Amino acid sequence: MTTVTVPKTTDQLATSGLDLRYGDRTIVQGLDLTLPGGAVTAIVGPNACGKSTLLRGLTRLLDPAAGTVTLDGSDIHRMPVRALAKRLGLLPQQPVTPEAITVESLVRLGRYPHQRMLSPWSSADQAAVEEALRRTGTAGLRDRPVDQLSGGQRQRAWIALALAQDTDLLLLDEPTTFLDLRHQLDVLDLVEDLHREAGRTVVMVLHDLGQAARYADHLVVLHDGRLAAAGPPGEVLTADLVERVFQVPCRVIPDPETGTPLVVPLARRR
Structure with a gap:
């Protein structure tokens, strides 16, 4: 009898019965969710439905x-801080x-999880920084103050910091907010390149449903802190769902x- 070994799924975040609160106010309630590893997931939903709160919960910023x-079956609240940051x-x-x-x-701040007390800055650290600058197109801006950059340039600099952290799982909270259309697409094209070329798993909060459907492999729709739908965009994004969750009658083409x-x-x- 031949034994078939099933490859272990990596970089898979999951929640079980998750409640997230601010004080006495429950924002996310009873959430059972699995985010596939090796994919780009977009979290969408109306304002104040719990998207950013969920991202804080997934990264241990909110207990x-x-x-x-x-994360891959291990409770993130039992993992050492540096281990999770890697x-x-x-x-x-x-x-x-x-x-x-x-x-x-x-961008150098992204190397903090890899530093040890009294250990010098290494060639591996600098190589990670250089790769992050190259991938985000910010190498030519390396000596510029961040607060003097345009919105799109500043966002790419922050993404470079996250890349220098050298993790396989990247979470982005509304990375296109306050950017014009060109810079929104620049950021999303960068996310797509990171996934396809570097194999990174990406989870991002987006507002634009068309952009979410275009750039994501997996869609998570939240409504009033609960899961309304999850799955491939072509299966999830229907006119009935949009009207029910966003109160917008529409056609989906x-x-x-x-x-x-x-x-x-x-x-x-009229």
């Missing part, structure tokens, strides 16, 4: 009121830039460029 969060990188929403810091100095679902709101009758 569960109930339930668990696991597995999982986070770009928070609207990160605060240290005053007068340059792009390269910011194939994107003429990619064939992915495109949401077209119905015109108001």
